[in-house]
Amino acid sequence: MTDATPDMISKGAVGADQARAGKLQAGLKKRYGKERRFKLYGVLAVAVAVGFLVLLLGRIIAQGHTAFYAHEITLPVYMDASRIDRSYPQGTNFELLVAEQELARLGIADDAAGTKATAMRSLFSSELKFRAADLVRENPGLIGQTVTIAAPASDEADLYYKGEITKATPADQRRLSDEQIGWLDRMKTGGAVRTHFNGALFTNGDSTEPELAGVLGAVIGSALMLLVTAVIAIPIGIGAALYLEEFSPRNRLTDLIEVNINNLAAVPSIVYGLLGVALFINWMHLPRSSPLVGGLVLALMALPTIIIATRSSLKAVPPSIREAALAMGASRTQTVFQHVLPLAMPGVMTGTIISMAHALGETAPLLLIGMVSFVPGIPHSVAEPTGALPSLVYIWENASERAFHERTAAAIMVLLAFMIVMNAAAIVLRRRFERRW
C-alpha cells in the first residue's frame, strides 16, 4: 500500500525514477497475481460448499430413488385343504405352501428336509401369508381351489430385481444363493413379477421387514410432536419477546434473562435431551418415547430461537408507530397488542416456522428420551410411544438389512421435503408481507 501508482511517478521521468517505475511495474504484476489467487481461494471455498451440497443431495437421491418402487410376485396358489387350518387360517404356513407349489411348477425336486422349499420361501415377503389368510377367512369356499395371490417380493429378491445385487456381488454381501437368483430369473421371465409404486413406504408404520416398513408412523409421530412444540413454544416465545422488547424495565434481572436466552440458544441439543430424561421422564413420569415428551423437549429447545426472531422483528417496527398510538391515548398494552404485534407478525411467523423446521430435523434429544426403540404401527395420541422421522432415519441407518439403506435415503427425502415446504412457506410469508419502513 505504500507503493504509489506507476504513472504518477513516470511524470518525473528521471532515470532513477524510471528504474523505480520498472520495479513497481514488476511489483504490480506480482500484486495482481496475489489478488487473483486470493479471489480464487474465495471461489474455491464457495465451490466446496456448493459442491458438497450437490454431492449430498445427489447421493441421497441416487441411493433413495429405488425405494419408491418395489416388486410384486403374482403366483397361482392351490389352496390345499389338507394344509389349511379352517378355524385359524393365520396359523397356516402359506409361504411354504406357495414355495413348494412354485418349485413343482419350475420342475425342481426337493430333498427330504425341504431345504429348497425353505430357500424358495425366503423370496416372498411374510405379507403373502397375511394376504392368503385374509382371503381364506373372508371366503372359506376358496379352500380346495386355485387362487392367484400377489405379494411383495422379499427385501433381498427386490434388491436383485432392482439390480443392486447381482451374481457378481461377493457372497458375504448378499443373502441370495446363485440358485435362488436362478429361480428369480425364471419367475421374471414367466411374467409373474410386476414393478409397482411402493405405496407401503407411505402407508405403513415401521416394520422389522424392509419390504413392509414405511414412514407413516414416524410422519404422524413427528407431526404430533411438532404440534406439542408449537402449542407450547410459540405463545411462550412471543410472550417472552414482547416482555423483553416492549415492557421490561432495564435492570439487572432483565439483563440476566437476556444473557440467559442467548446462551440457551447455543446449548448443545443433547443437553436438552438429558434435561428431558431427568425432568419429564424420571421426575414427572410422563410416558417414555411419547410425542408429548419429545414435543416438550423440542419446545424448550426452540424457545430461545423464537424469542430472538420475534424480538428482531419487533425491533424493526419503527418507534413512530408506538408514539402515534400512545399519543392517541392508548395504553402501553393496547399499543403493543393492537399496533406493534400485528405489524411485526409476518416476521414473527417467518422466524417461528423456521425454528419449527429446525425442531423437525432435531434428532439427538429424541434418542435420549427413548425414540430409538422399534415402534410398529401408527400412533393415535401424544402419550403413546412413537417414532419420529429423524429417529427413524437413525434406526434404519443402523439396521443390518441392506434394503434398509435405500429406505433410509427415502426417509431422508421425505424429511427434507417437509423441511423444504416449511422453509418455502416462511420465504413466501416474508416476501408477501414484509414491510420496509
Added chain:
Amino acid sequence: MIWFYIPVLIVLSILAFVGGRALASRRAVAAGVKPHSRPSQHGLYALIWVGVPALVVLLAAGIFSNNIAAQTLRAGAPDSVVQLEPFRRDAFFSDARLVGAGRQPQQIWPAPLSSDLIVEGRRAAAIHQTLTWGAAVGALIASILGGLFVFMRIRPDLRARNRVESWIGAVLFACSAVAVLTTVGIIFSLLWDSLRFFQSVSPLEFLFGTQWSPQIAIRADQVGSSGAFGAVPLFAGTFLIMIIAMCVAAPVGLFSAIYLSEYASRTSRAVVKPVLEILAGVPTVVYGFFAALTVGPVFREFFNGAGALLVGGPLDGMGQYLMLVQNQMALVAGAVMGIMLIPFVSSLSDDIINAVPQSLRDGSYAMGATKSETVKRVLLPAALPGISGALLLAMSRAIGETMIVTMAAGLAAKLTLNPLDTVTTVTVQIVTLLTGDQEFNSPKTLAAFGLGLTLFLVTLMLNIVAQKIVQTYREQYD
C-alpha cells in the same frame, strides 16, 4: 389425562367474559355514573379470574399427577412386586397401567405376577381416575371461587383496564421467566444426577482417568466387569474431531464469507447465500447418514488403496497400517462436521466483515491497495476479534454435535490423536449410555449426566467468552 377439561374451561371463560361485560354495563346504568373502564375490559377481568385459577390447578395437576400416581402405586404394591429388580418393577407398573386402561400388556408375566398384574391394573386405573377427577373438580371449584370474587367486585369505579393490563404484564414476565427456569432446570437435573454419579466414582478419576469402559457387571462374578470411568479418552476424541472439523470449516467458511462480502456480484450472492442456508438447514442426522454410508467407505478405500501401494516399499509399516483402516475414523466424522459448520462460520464472519465501516475500505483503496490487500491488512485485523469469537462459537457447536459422531465415529474409547483411528466422543457416549434398556440408577447411566455436565460447562464457557468478544467488538464502530 386432563385434556378433556380444557373445553369446559373455554366455555366457562367465555361465559365469564359475556357475564362480566353485561354486569358491568348494568351496574354502571344502575349507579348512573360513567364507569372507569369499558364493559369489555370488565369482561376480560372476569375472564382472567375464572380462567387463571383453573389453569394453575390444571398445570399443577399435569406436572405432579403422574408422579403422585406412580408413588401411590408403588406404595401399595404387594411384596411379590416390590421384590422385583427396579427395572423389572418399572416395566411391571407400566404394564399394570396398560392393563388398567384396558389394553394388552407389553410382556407376559409369570404366574404370581400375572394375577397381581390384573389387581394392580385395576388399582392403577382407580388411582388415575381419582387424580383426573380430582384435578377437574379442583379446577372447577377454582373457577367458581374466582368467578364469585370477580362478580362481587365489578363496579363502575373498578379500574378494570389497569388490572387486566397488569395481569398481562405478569403473564408476559412469566413467559420470559420460562427461559431462566429452563437454565435452572438444566443445571439442576445435570448436577443432581452427576452428584449421585460422583458418589460412586470420584470426580478426579472421572476427569483424569485414562480408562473408559462403562460396563457394569450384571452378575457379581463376571470377569472384567469392574467398569472404569476415566473420561480422558473421550475428551481427547472430542478434541480431535473438533480440530479436524475446524480445519475444514475455518478456512472454507472464512474465505467464502470474504468472497461473498467483498468480491461476489449481486447475482452470484443471490445463488450462493441460499445454498449456504440450505446447507445450514440440513438436519445433522442426514449429514451422519452421508458420513457413514458415503464418505466413510470412500475414505477407507482411498487409504486402503494407498496402503496397498506402500506395502513392500520403504514405508511398509505405514502401508500395513493403512490397509487396516476402518470406515469409522475420526477424519470422516471431523470432515463432515466441518462441512456442516461452513455456513455457520461463514454467516457469522459475513456479518462481522460487513460491520467494518466502509470508510476503512475506502481509505485503503485510496492508498492504492488491491482488494486482497485491503482484506488482509485492513478488514481482517479490524474484524479479528469478531472472527475469533465466531470460531469459538463454531468450536462449541462441534463439541456438542451428536448425530454425525454417533453415526460416523466409533465406540472404542482410545487415547489417540491419529485422525485415521476410531475414536469416541463425549456425546456419543451419552447416547450409548442412555439408549440401552437398563435400570436408571446404575453408575453406567448416571455417567451420562456427568458427561453432560462437563459438556454443558465447557460449551457454556466457550459461548460466554465468544459472545463477550463479539459484543465488545461490535460496539467499537457503532
